[in-house]
Each structure stands twice: as C-alpha cells, then as structure tokens.
Amino acid sequence: MHSVAPPRFTTVGQSVELAPRDPDPDVDSEYSWTVEARPNGSSAVVSDDAVVHFAPDVPGLYRLRLTAPDGERERLVRAFPDVRRTARFELPLPDLPIPHEELESICIMGPFNEQLVGRDRPTYEDGAYVYETKLPPGEHPYGFLLNNDLTEQVRGTLSVPGPRRPRIRLDAEREAGDVLVTADAKAAPDSDYADDELAVEFYIGERAPGALASGEKRVHRVESDGRTVRIPRDEIADARRVHAVAVGERHSIAERVEIRGDDEAGRNRNARTRIHRPNDPPEWAASPTVYEIFVRSFAGETVDTSFIELERRVPYLEWLGVDCVWLTPVLGSPTTHGYHTTNYFETADDLGTRAEFESFVAACHDAGIRVIFDLVINHSSRDHPAFQMSAAGVPEYRDWYVWEEDGETGEAKAQRYFNWERIPNFNFDSLAVRRFLLDVVDEWAGLVDGFRCDVAWGVPHEFWKEVADRVPDDFLLLDETIPRDPAYHEGEFTMHYDTTLYGTLRDIGTGEKPASDVFDALEDAKRVGFPDSAVHLRYVENHDESRYREECGRDALKAAAAATFTLPGAPMMYYGQERGMTEYRGTMRWDDGDEELTTFHRSLCETRDELSVLRDGTVERVEWESDSEAVVAFAREMDAERVVVALNFSERPQSVRIDERIEAEDLVTGRRIPTARRDDGGTHSGTELLVSDVVVVRATGESK
Known part of the structure; x- marks a missing residue:
C-alpha cells in the first residue's frame, strides 16, 4: 500500500530521487511518473522508470504524479535558485609525497562525488593537478589519490564562500477549536537577512497554500504575520502534515508537524487533537549516554x-x-x-x-x-546470494547492485565506495x-x-x-x-x-x-x-x-x-x-x-x-584566564541553575581564574577544591582554582 510522501525541497542543479512507497516489485512496470505542472520556462521531464531522479531546471514549484497499482499520488518538488559556485581543487607538484615520475594516475575523491575512487580525475596545469566542479557554500573535505591508492593521498578541505542556511522550527497549539502552526525562523550567522526578514513557505500535506485542485475546499489560511497557519478543527483529517521552510539567501532544512485527530473523519469537535514533531528525537533520546x-x-x-x-x-x-x-x-x-x-x-x-x-x-x-x-x-557482502546471482547475470537480480564500466578493463564492475572491494553497493533504483x-x-x-x-x-x-x-x-x-x-x-x-x-x-x-x-x-x-x-x-x-x-x-x-x-x-x-x-x-x-x-x-x-542543566542547559562563555591554551571554561545554565565547567587537556594541573563566584565542591568528584578570591580592581578579579582534567562547580549567583 502506497503511503503519503512529503514534499521535496532542492535547488536547481541538484536532482531529487522520487520513488513509490511500500513498493510491489512484481508490478514494476505499472509504476509511472509524469510532470503535471512546472514553472514558466521549465522543460524538466522524468524518465519512464519506477524510481526517478528529477532535476528541476528553473526555480519554482513542480507537481508530479505517480500512477501506481493502488491509485495515483501527487508529489510536490520546490526548487530554489542554484547556490553552487565554482570550486577549484589544486595539488601543486611540490606537495606530491612521491616523485612525479612515479605517478601513474591520479584521481580526486570526497563527499561531493560519493567517495568513488577513479570517477573524477584532475588535469595537469602549470605545475599543478587541478579539478573544478560546482559546489554549495561550505567546507568540502577531499583527497587526491595517487595511483588510485587510498594509503597514498593528499588530503585537504576546500572552503567555498557564500551564505549558509537559515533554520526554522514549527510549533502547534490549539486555539478556539482550531490548530495554529507557528514558524520560528532564524537567519544564518553570516546572513544579510534579519530573522524577521526571512520568508516562510508553508506546505499543507502535499500542497502549498493557494495551490488547490479543482473542487478542493480550502482548509487553512496563513495569518497576516506570515508565520502562522490556522487549520480549522473540522478539517484536520484533510491536513495532517504541515511543512515549512525559511528562505533567505538560501532555504532551510524543512520542518514538519503532524496533527493527529482521534476522530479520523474530523466530525467530532470534541475529539482530542495530538501534535507530533517528527524532527524531534524521542524523549528518551534527547540527551542519552551511549555506549x-x-x-x-x-x-x-x-x-x-x-x-x-x-x-x-x-x-x-x-x-x-x-x-x-x-x-x-x-x-x-x-x-x-x-x-x-x-x-x-x-x-x-x-x-x-x-x-x-x-x-x-x-x-x-x-x-x-x-x-x-x-x-x-x-551494501551487502559480495558473498550474499543476491550479489552472487547479480554478478552471474540472473535477470531478476542483475539490477540489485550498481554496475558500472571499469575504466581500465572496460568490463562491468559492481560499484563500491573507497576501497571496499568486498561490499558492493545496493541499487536503490x-x-x-x-x-x-x-x-x-x-x-x-x-x-x-x-x-x-x-x-x-x-x-x-x-x-x-x-x-x-x-x-x-x-x-x-x-x-x-x-x-x-x-x-x-x-x-x-x-x-x-x-x-x-x-x-x-x-x-x-x-x-x-x-x-x-x-x-x-x-x-x-x-x-x-x-x-x-x-x-x-x-x-x-x-x-x-x-x-x-x-x-x-x-x-x-x-x-x-x-x-x-x-x-x-x-x-x-x-x-x-x-x-x-x-x-x-x-x-x-x-x-x-x-x-x-x-x-x-x-x-x-x-x-x-x-x-539536568548539563543535559538541557544553554552554553555560555565565561571570562577565564590561564597561562595554558589547553584550558577552556564555560557555563551551563537552565532556569535558576548555573554551573561552571573548566577543562584542562594538558599533562599538568593548571591554575584557572574564572570571573564567577562559585561553590567549592567539585560536582564530578564530590570533593572540596581549593579556590582563592582575587580582586585587585583590574583584569585579575575572579575565583582561582586548580584544574587537573575537569572541574564542575555551581555558580552562587552572587555579584562578583
């Protein structure tokens, strides 16, 4: 049974995979996709496959339809402008760890090309190996592999300039029988936008506000603040999922809330409404200690x-x-x-x-x-029977794995990441x-x-x-x-x-x-x-x-x-x-x-x-002084509780002067720690303590 799938958010130049949910492979040929609506100027199309890789070519909203054995489903794809910039990776000859004449081949590998050895090869220009591609702003680790050898590589991180992504949170509450979904949008640290200048786009179920099918009644409205959607209680059964993105120079990760009514038909105004936030962790996993x-x-x-x-x-x-x-x-x-x-x-x-x-x-x-x-x-083991049959050419298993042409032999070879020769990649198409x-x-x-x-x-x-x-x-x-x-x-x-x-x-x-x-x-x-x-x-x-x-x-x-x-x-x-x-x-x-x-x-x-303050409290910098760069101090605060943490990474205990009044008990060891108040009226005021590895102490809240 095909279930409801969420809208997808991407940028021009980055494709999105779309697939039937809960698929039945026995009727593979009965699944097909069509592009029902696209922005002006777009000529984007989809393939005839059951799993498609849709590449928007202009910004805007795309509506696709999946025809499946159990009925038809719509998918919304929102494409934002292309934010990629030219990224140039360089390896000068002096940085080669082996003599240039011993270099038979060279390739570049990183998250940007799925860590695939041999797929992308740099060119030689003016005494350096150079590879250019387009990447979004951010930090991009890479490695130049010499002779396709993972043990012989030159690693680095390339910084691509440009704005980072805003963030968004959705909260929902009941008001006079309706459900109000409110967005809290925050601009990226380096953004030219203020928080209140960010646009917020809401998507109800699989639809955007204002985008209604013929004969469909409106079940929500965006309030004048542009940050709130009101959903009438009677219509909750028609609008269970609310998605939103914040938009500045770039778009945020999409946020979602689910509104669940006990009365599935939405007829009983007194039925209980439950709010679920799928992007939140389970309560037990908000801050667990893992082993x-x-x-x-x-x-x-x-x-x-x-x-x-x-x-x-x-x-x-x-x-x-x-x-x-x-x-x-x-x-x-x-x-x-x-x-x-x-x-x-x-x-x-x-x-x-x-x-x-x-x-x-x-x-x-x-x-x-x-x-x-x-x-x-x-991936699976290459000794999994599905791979063995795929490699042998058994038709119903051949497409279980990704088969590519070997650049050296020209023969078909199962795709692997890194040098993982024994674990071929599954084919999710x-x-x-x-x-x-x-x-x-x-x-x-x-x-x-x-x-x-x-x-x-x-x-x-x-x-x-x-x-x-x-x-x-x-x-x-x-x-x-x-x-x-x-x-x-x-x-x-x-x-x-x-x-x-x-x-x-x-x-x-x-x-x-x-x-x-x-x-x-x-x-x-x-x-x-x-x-x-x-x-x-x-x-x-x-x-x-x-x-x-x-x-x-x-x-x-x-x-x-x-x-x-x-x-x-x-x-x-x-x-x-x-x-x-x-x-x-x-x-x-x-x-x-x-x-x-x-x-x-x-x-x-x-x-x-x-x-609990160590699990849920905010992190605040505190003023501290030490002769060692191996020392750091910060505070954790929640409600009326505040603790100060001092860490020392060096081999010797370090004296740390903290600009806080603190209690003298180390909360990790339970022992009293020696402290001294220093106040000479200048930069050396505060509490001085000796830190071997970590000290956690309560701040008294008194004036310094």
Missing part, C-alpha cells in the same frame, strides 16, 4: 562473545550508568566486525539465536538501558531492493529501540524518509554521515555524528588547536543549518577511529571525555575507552584495565544524570 560495543571483542580473552555472554555483562553497563548501548552488527556475516552482511534476517551463528538476542534486549530493558541496532543497508530492505527494517524495528545507520550518506534521502515514517514514534535513528550534513535531519534522522567536535577535540589533544576552539565547533551546527531539534552524538573515538589515548595521551582523554559529557548532545563511550584501551578493536581489558579511568567515566555519567 558502543564492538561485539566480538567485548566478552574477554578466553570467552567467545555471544548474546548470552553480553547479557551476563549487562550489570556492568547498568553500574557504569549508560542509557543505551549500540552494538556493532549482529547479523550473519563472514567478518569479525559484521559489516559484510550475508543474511539480513538471521542473527550471526557465532553470537547465538534470535531468542538469545531478544533475551539480551529484555535484560537491557529491565536495567533501564535501550538497545541500538547497527543497520547496514548501503530497483524496487526489488527497496522492498527487500524495507522488510529488513520492519524485521528489526519492533525488537530494538533504534538504528545506527551505517554509511547513511550512501543511501538516498527518499529511502530514509520512508524508513523514518515506518518506525515507531519513540524510535531513534542515528546517522553515520561524515562529514555531518543537516540535510539528513529533514524528516530522516534525529541524532547525528558530531564529526566537527570529534575533529576539534583530536586537534586540541594533540596541541594543534587551543581548547577554546570547542566554542567554534559548537557554533558550526548553526552555521551549516542544523535546527535546534537535532541531537549531536559527542564522541572521541569509535570502531572506525584510532583510540584517543593512543593519539593524545591519558590526560587529554580525560578532558576530552569530560567535554562530551558537559556539552549539549549525547555523550558516547566506545567500549574500553573507560578502561584505557589503546587498540581500537582489541579485546576488552577487563582484568588489567585502568580502574581510576573507569571510575572517572562513571562519575561523568553520574554527574550528567544528576545535573
């Missing part, structure tokens, strides 16, 4: 990890104080890491049965711990693939509390939007998108890898950046256009990265971990981080781990759990 387990390394040296052994260790997770546990893949796979899936509907034989997995989940729930399942659907993977989502969504979605950036937005609409309202979707991208918050994911803070904390730990750069990392979310509803996963290491302690040292690790726990978002511990591990996928150090470091991490969990 990632690299599954097969967790049980110990002499015990093979299984669901039974994991369940036996749930008391440790409960004692540590975590709110949810993310398991690396637990489905059938020939690898220890599990990301090469061979069976999407059965748990791995070495880990145990589905019943044993369900028992582990139940034990976690009994301990108040949610379970996050690693969903790997960008295939209805059979979409049906198969939606069944995978349905199989596991009813058992666990959320999905961490592997290589989320490699899966089309259209598919993720359908996934988000299929899972329960209290289900968490966490994306692995590197670098993070606010487009994945538009009706898709509510929690995102914070790649910006991760990189900043690494650079602070190695001494390449001052500790005060954490403020710039926090502001980056606003600069790139993440709305306030987005939850950011704050981490210092994971299963794909080297251990922080190995790169930066134990002292810096304590400060970095403390930063993730004292800043807004969802702090994450990677298994063994709290035990002082240095091997990134090594066996958990149960017997010889760092006990003091474990106690430290447990104290961070307890402190965050006890102080």
Whole structure:
C-alpha cells in the first residue's frame, strides 16, 4: 500500500530521487511518473522508470504524479535558485609525497562525488593537478589519490564562500477549536537577512497554500504575520502534515508537524487533537549516554562473545550508568566486525539465536538501558546470494547492485565506495531492493529501540524518509554521515555524528588547536543549518577511529571525555575507552584495565544524570584566564541553575581564574577544591582554582 510522501525541497542543479512507497516489485512496470505542472520556462521531464531522479531546471514549484497499482499520488518538488559556485581543487607538484615520475594516475575523491575512487580525475596545469566542479557554500573535505591508492593521498578541505542556511522550527497549539502552526525562523550567522526578514513557505500535506485542485475546499489560511497557519478543527483529517521552510539567501532544512485527530473523519469537535514533531528525537533520546560495543571483542580473552555472554555483562553497563548501548552488527556475516552482511534476517551463528538476542534486549530493558541496532543497508557482502546471482547475470537480480564500466578493463564492475572491494553497493533504483530492505527494517524495528545507520550518506534521502515514517514514534535513528550534513535531519534522522567536535577535540589533544576552539565547533551546527531539534552524538573515538589515548595521551582523554559529557548532545563511550584501551578493536581489558579511568567515566555519567542543566542547559562563555591554551571554561545554565565547567587537556594541573563566584565542591568528584578570591580592581578579579582534567562547580549567583 502506497503511503503519503512529503514534499521535496532542492535547488536547481541538484536532482531529487522520487520513488513509490511500500513498493510491489512484481508490478514494476505499472509504476509511472509524469510532470503535471512546472514553472514558466521549465522543460524538466522524468524518465519512464519506477524510481526517478528529477532535476528541476528553473526555480519554482513542480507537481508530479505517480500512477501506481493502488491509485495515483501527487508529489510536490520546490526548487530554489542554484547556490553552487565554482570550486577549484589544486595539488601543486611540490606537495606530491612521491616523485612525479612515479605517478601513474591520479584521481580526486570526497563527499561531493560519493567517495568513488577513479570517477573524477584532475588535469595537469602549470605545475599543478587541478579539478573544478560546482559546489554549495561550505567546507568540502577531499583527497587526491595517487595511483588510485587510498594509503597514498593528499588530503585537504576546500572552503567555498557564500551564505549558509537559515533554520526554522514549527510549533502547534490549539486555539478556539482550531490548530495554529507557528514558524520560528532564524537567519544564518553570516546572513544579510534579519530573522524577521526571512520568508516562510508553508506546505499543507502535499500542497502549498493557494495551490488547490479543482473542487478542493480550502482548509487553512496563513495569518497576516506570515508565520502562522490556522487549520480549522473540522478539517484536520484533510491536513495532517504541515511543512515549512525559511528562505533567505538560501532555504532551510524543512520542518514538519503532524496533527493527529482521534476522530479520523474530523466530525467530532470534541475529539482530542495530538501534535507530533517528527524532527524531534524521542524523549528518551534527547540527551542519552551511549555506549558502543564492538561485539566480538567485548566478552574477554578466553570467552567467545555471544548474546548470552553480553547479557551476563549487562550489570556492568547498568553500574557504569549508560542509557543505551549500540552494538556493532549482529547479523550473519563472514567478518569479525559484521559489516559484510550475508543474511539480513538471521542473527550471526557465532553470537547465538534470535531468542538469545531478544533475551539480551529484555535484560537491557529491565536495567533501564535501550538497545541500538547497527543497520547496514548501503551494501551487502559480495558473498550474499543476491550479489552472487547479480554478478552471474540472473535477470531478476542483475539490477540489485550498481554496475558500472571499469575504466581500465572496460568490463562491468559492481560499484563500491573507497576501497571496499568486498561490499558492493545496493541499487536503490530497483524496487526489488527497496522492498527487500524495507522488510529488513520492519524485521528489526519492533525488537530494538533504534538504528545506527551505517554509511547513511550512501543511501538516498527518499529511502530514509520512508524508513523514518515506518518506525515507531519513540524510535531513534542515528546517522553515520561524515562529514555531518543537516540535510539528513529533514524528516530522516534525529541524532547525528558530531564529526566537527570529534575533529576539534583530536586537534586540541594533540596541541594543534587551543581548547577554546570547542566554542567554534559548537557554533558550526548553526552555521551549516542544523535546527535546534537535532541531537549531536559527542564522541572521541569509535570502531572506525584510532583510540584517543593512543593519539593524545591519558590526560587529554580525560578532558576530552569530560567535554562530551558537559556539552549539549549525547555523550558516547566506545567500549574500553573507560578502561584505557589503546587498540581500537582489541579485546576488552577487563582484568588489567585502568580502574581510576573507569571510575572517572562513571562519575561523568553520574554527574550528567544528576545535573539536568548539563543535559538541557544553554552554553555560555565565561571570562577565564590561564597561562595554558589547553584550558577552556564555560557555563551551563537552565532556569535558576548555573554551573561552571573548566577543562584542562594538558599533562599538568593548571591554575584557572574564572570571573564567577562559585561553590567549592567539585560536582564530578564530590570533593572540596581549593579556590582563592582575587580582586585587585583590574583584569585579575575572579575565583582561582586548580584544574587537573575537569572541574564542575555551581555558580552562587552572587555579584562578583
């Protein structure tokens, strides 16, 4: 059964994928798209395929119609002006790490070309390799690959100038039987627009205000302030979803509210109206403490990890104080890491049965711990039977994967990202693939509390939007998108890898950046256009990265971990981080781990759990002075509660002078800390304290 799909928002020059929802691949040929309406001057068309990639050619509104076996559906596509600018990547010969005569080939790779090796090749101009393309304003990481070798590349980040995206939030309330939906639009930090100068465009269901079909009655009106839509209570059944975008130099990520009436026919004025905001995280996932387990390394040296052994260790997770546990893949796979899936509907034989997995989940729930399942659907193992049959040419499986012509041999080759030769990419233009993977989502969504979605950036937005609409309202979707991208918050994911803070904390730990750069990392979310509803996963290491302690040292690790726990978002511990591990996928150090470091991490969990201001409060800069650039201080404030946090990434305790009156108890350790009031009438007034790694203290609120 085809379900209602949201409007799509894009720019000229960027296509959008449109696909049937809940598709039936057995009647693939019965799906067709047509362009019903387009702006003046447009000649945009669609292909004859069931899944289309629609490319608007002029700004404006496009109305497309999908004819499907179960009826017809309309899709609205709003195209804004092209914001891309010419981006020029250069690699001068002096920057080559190998002699020029040893260079047989060179290509460029980055998020802008889906990390595909060999697809785009620079030209040689005046002593440099040059590649030009069009990209939107922002920071664009890239790598020049020498001889197509990922281990031999020159990395960099290209900054494309231009305005960033505004942000918008929708709220809904009941008034005199009607529902009022109000937009709060905020301009980008570098915008020439003030907040109240931004335009707001509302879209009701699949329609824009004023765009009514023949004979359709109006069920809403935009108030004179241009920020509010009024929907009569009697018509809620006809207008359940309200979408909006803020528009300045660019358009924002679209926001959405759902208005749900208990009286489906909309006839009972006394029926209860429920408001749901899909872009908000589930209440339990607004600021949880996450613990990632690299599954097969967790049980110990002499015990093979299984669901039974994991369940036996749930008391440790409960004692540590975590709110949810993310398991690396637990489905059938020939690898220890599990990301090469061979069976999407059965748990791995070495880990145990589905019943044993369900028992582990139940034990976690009994301990108040949610379970996050690693969903790997960008690719499969090349040993999956579907790929084997696709490669062999079996007709009904041939289009399950993306087949391209090999630039060297001219033969067909399955597309892979990076150098992932053993995990070919699924083809989401295939209805059979979409049906198969939606069944995978349905199989596991009813058992666990959320999905961490592997290589989320490699899966089309259209598919993720359908996934988000299929899972329960209290289900968490966490994306692995590197670098993070606010487009994945538009009706898709509510929690995102914070790649910006991760990189900043690494650079602070190695001494390449001052500790005060954490403020710039926090502001980056606003600069790139993440709305306030987005939850950011704050981490210092994971299963794909080297251990922080190995790169930066134990002292810096304590400060970095403390930063993730004292800043807004969802702090994450990677298994063994709290035990002082240095091997990134090594066996958990149960017997010889760092006990003091474990106690430290447990104290961070307890402190965050006890102080709601650390989860929900605002972040404010405070005036501080120190002789070390490895020190930073800030305040968290909510209602009448204010705490001050000081972090020290260096190997030695540092004296920090804070321009606040504070209590002398460190809320992390519970110990009294030595402080001294200094007030010489000049710049040296305030409270002086000694910080080893982190200090969290209450501000008294008294005058300085």
